[in-house]
Amino acid sequence: MxxxxxxxxxxxxxxxxxxxxxxxxxxxxxxxxxxxxxxxxxxxxxxxxxxxxxxxxxxxxxxxxxxxxxxxxxxxxxxxxxxxxxxxxxxxxxxxxxxxxxxxxxxxxxxxxxxxxxxxxxxxxxxxxxxxxxxxxxxxxxxxxxxxxxxxxxxxxxxxxxxxxGAGHNDTYQSEAEAVQELYKALLTGLQFASDTRLGRPLGTFERPRPKRAEMRRSERSLANLETSLISLRTLASILAQSDTNVQAAVDETFARALSRAQNISTLTGGADLSLVSDPIGRLKVEILQQDIDHIREVITTQLGPLLGVDAGFNALDGD
Amino acid sequence: MASRRGFLAGLIAAGVFPAPTWADAGAPKYISAARTADGAYVLVGVSMEGTETFRLPLPGRGHAATAHPRLPHAVAFARRPGRFAVVLDCRDGTTLATLDSPVGLHFYGHGTYDASGGLLFTTENDFENGQGRIGVWDVTKGYKRIGEFSSQGIGPHDIRLMPDDTLVIANGGIDTHPETGRQKLNLATMQPNLSYVTQNGELLDQIMPSQHHASIRHLSVHSDGTVAVGMQWQGDTSRAPALIGLHKRGREMALLGAGDVLDGYVGSIAFSNDGTQVAATSPRSGQMQIFSTRDRTLIQTLTQPDICGAAPFTAGFIATTGQGQILSSGKGTRELNTFDLAWDNHLVPL
The missing domain is CATH 1.20.1420.20 (M75 peptidase, HXXE motif)
Structure with missing residues (x-):
């Protein structure tokens, strides 16, 4: 007893x-x-x-x-x-x-x-x-x-x-699903920030690229920051997808593609500080990287989200 | 040049023609923006029974809508930082007017008509200066912009008409800039407030929440002049204070409930028709809590993922979710209907 x-x-x-x-x-x-x-x-x-x-x-x-x-x-x-x-x-x-x-x-x-x-x-x-x-x-x-x-x-x-x-036993996380959802939300928000802000800010518009808005351009860390963040997000994604190796592999593949694209950009002149966005060809490369990141989000939303049984939440994630 | 539409509106206002009413739009009792299964955005009329009365396309994701007090007009606002709002004739979906925010301003997603329906007030961001503005539009001149004034704070979100024809504004306190999207720029120093102003923008009264990270976002006004306030906590949600407030001018704000239970986030707030109850939804924690306004105790909790829209319904409340449900409270939860739609943040009663 x-x-x-x-x-x-x-x-x-x-x-x-x-x-x-x-x-x-x-x-x-x-x-x-x-x-x-x-x-x-x-x-x-x-x-x-x-x-x-x-x-x-x-x-x-x-x-x-x-x-x-x-x-x-x-x-x-x-x-x-x-x-x-x-x-x-x-x-x-x-x-x-x-x-x-x-x-x-x-x-x-x-x-x-x-x-x-x-x-x-x-x-x-x-x-x-x-x-x-x-x-x-x-x-x-x-x-x-x-x-x-x-x-x-x-x-x-x-x-x-x-x-x-202790999710499910406190008011902060009222169920286990809420703790998983918190991590899932962090993953999606991190990816959105990478795409919209880390790349979106220097990209500006085609007519007016804004290279001086790149993150930490003075130390030429703009692209390195993006890569470090993606590597960390990749780890989190892999942990969240651990119950299904197919989903895990599919998500990991999307990260690998984006990181390899970033690696290529880093070898170019103006790659490290993303100043190459001022040049139409350089800009195109950064736009493609941005699309790669958006693709990661898409695969996560369509495959990992259902696997976890958490909905990112049309309203829950809206923030208004 | 007087537009044809303005001319017609003038005639209607003068009583020459019988004005169309909401009955001509299928007599909806509520309107809400939504996303369809194929990713399009629409404005939908909802009946008392939870059925659809109309469905009209929107140019992008909406946030809230505002209904004209008499005419079947609805203003659908773009989600912030949107630059457009469309005024739709809900009988047939005709676009009566498109409101473009002036250069340097964007909409926040809410607005209100005055009691006669002659003026529309919209919450806006003067983003270079990080200051809140209220835009004033003349309905009888085809929704012509005729002025603007200070919202008396930063990040004005919801705005409502008071029973005495003054306006109450929820200044969320959060500074954003279109360049950085929805990124919050001043969380460290933010100072939200609830401001009461005349229709000319003169400040009558202003209160601030005791904790400056409690962003005042959404409002509901009862006919006795009590304002219900829904707040969103900008910090560690496990340490969120109470986020539902009841305020009457000249008094302290009374706080209801526990913010951590709502995951630090109130999405919508609504008084019941008789004002004895107030409901707050939290899509993050997936619940609607209903409180007694008399003794501030929790009466009922509805649990449903992504629940957000909330409005009064006969004796209790009606709510919508991002997964398509329309629910009613009362004696237990009742699912009125389910649509293949993701209902957006707010369900607006007519």
Whole structure:
């Protein structure tokens, strides 16, 4: 008669959806841990030129940038780490304010002047190279990023992972399906962001391409960011599709095609920062990559969605 | 130049011709935008029994519609950041007018007529300046734009006519720009508000939710002047506060329910006909919650995936889902009808 008591003591963890468990253990938790470690290395560098450390943090951020729910959304944490896109050019203005601030206090700074995107300006934009306060601000922003990344990581480990594993036993996830749906939504939103924003912004219109709107063009990371994000989304998609190897293979094939296209673009002049969108032939290549990503979304919506039994939701995903 | 249509409208207004009424459009009781199985977008009239009274093509995905108080006109708004709204004659689908938002502005997807039906007010985004605007259109001149004023906030979404002919505006507080699509640009600093203005745009009253990440989006107005507010939480949904509000000018806003149960998201809000109940839908958590407005307690929960449209129905409520169902509340949930349509966000009562 001891069995019911044991079950009563540990009801939630025993029945978590295997896909949610796998997503947490092999994707989400390690990726936020990696972000936390990378920001620690950046903060500990204490140099005026932590370019390599910044690259690692950026890479780590891109790998979690689609996981915009729960811990990243509390207290504007994700925005404090990554404020992009910004159509009104707020980061340089916010940085000017910080550079003139005495004493320096990043915690009160505008969100646009914090995080990896603001650091990119300080590290790569010639407009900031000679500022006497530049070094101090780089160090302070690095420290601030470490604090934020730690908060997110701990919140995932101490609280939110259990909410997802215990789906069906808490108000955040009222059924196991809701936790799966959250991951599915993150996957689709990440792909939409890749297509509409990471590529759509620099593409602009045929008459007016907008290469200067490419993400992190100063450090020439525009295409690399897209690739890192796609690789991370591919991992999540594969985990979600694990119960059907045919669907898993079909989805994976679409990612492989897009990534190989991105790889080809990276070898071209103007590929890394996507400035090739100004040239009609280059633009066409980026448009085809965008179509590849839209194709991933289509296969996911038509094959993975039904497999998971979750509907992305005509209204649920609408956001109005 | 007076258009023929404006001329006719003038004659109708002057009582020279008998005006067409909603009875001429099959007497729908509700209208809603929807997506068809083959991916086209339509505006549909729905009867009291949940059957279709008309179906008219739309140029793109709609959001809400607004019905003229007397004439069988419906304004179907594009989903934001849309640049168009079409005014349809619901008798035959004739496009009576196309509203184009002026340069630098786009629609948010909601609007309201004044009591006589002579003016239409639309919520708009002045996106270069990140400021909310209300567009004013003259119905009798063929829906000519005759002015605009400040919405008194950022991101105005829903707008309603009050019983005293003033307007109430849900300023969601979220700054967006067409270049970045629906990307939210100011979540860190957003400040939503509920603003009461005259039809000339003078601010009469304004309140803000206690937590600035509670974006005020949708409204329902009861004849006693109480406004029901549906909010959307811009943060960790597990920490969402109550997202249903009841407000009367000059008083504090009363909050109902628990936001995390609704997954931080209210899609539509509606008073019952007698005002004793208020319903809020959450397509994200797949439920409609019905509360007593007297003691603010939860009376009933309807569970259905992607439920979003909500409107009063005899004693209780009628709701639509993205999977085609039309449901009614009351003594248990009743499925009135199922269509091969994805009903869009809002079910608008006539």
């Amino acid at each position: 001891r069995l019911p008591i044991i079950l009563a003591l540990m009801p939630t963890l025993a029945f978590a959806d295997p896909r949610v468990d796998a997503a947490l253990d092999t994707h989400i938790l390690p990726a936020f841990e990696q972000l936390s470690m990378a920001t620690k290395v950046l903060a500990d560098a204490q140099t005026c030129a932590p370019h390599a450390e910044w690259q690692d943090v950026t890479q780590a951020w891109l790998a979690v940038s689609h996981l915009r729910f729960g811990p990243t959304e509390a207290d504007n944490r994700a925005f404090g780490l990554a404020f992009w896109p910004d159509p009104r050019g707020a980061p340089p203005k916010a940085l000017r304010t910080l550079l003139e601030q005495d004493p320096l206090d990043v915690s009160t700074a505008s969100i646009a002047g914090r995080g990896v995107y603001a650091l990119e300006f300080l590290l790569y934009d010639p407009a900031f190279v000679d500022d006497p306060r530049r070094c101090d601000v780089i160090k302070a922003l690095a420290e601030d990023a470490r604090t934020t990344a730690d908060e997110i990581n701990l919140d995932w480990q101490d609280r939110y992972a259990d909410l997802m594993r």
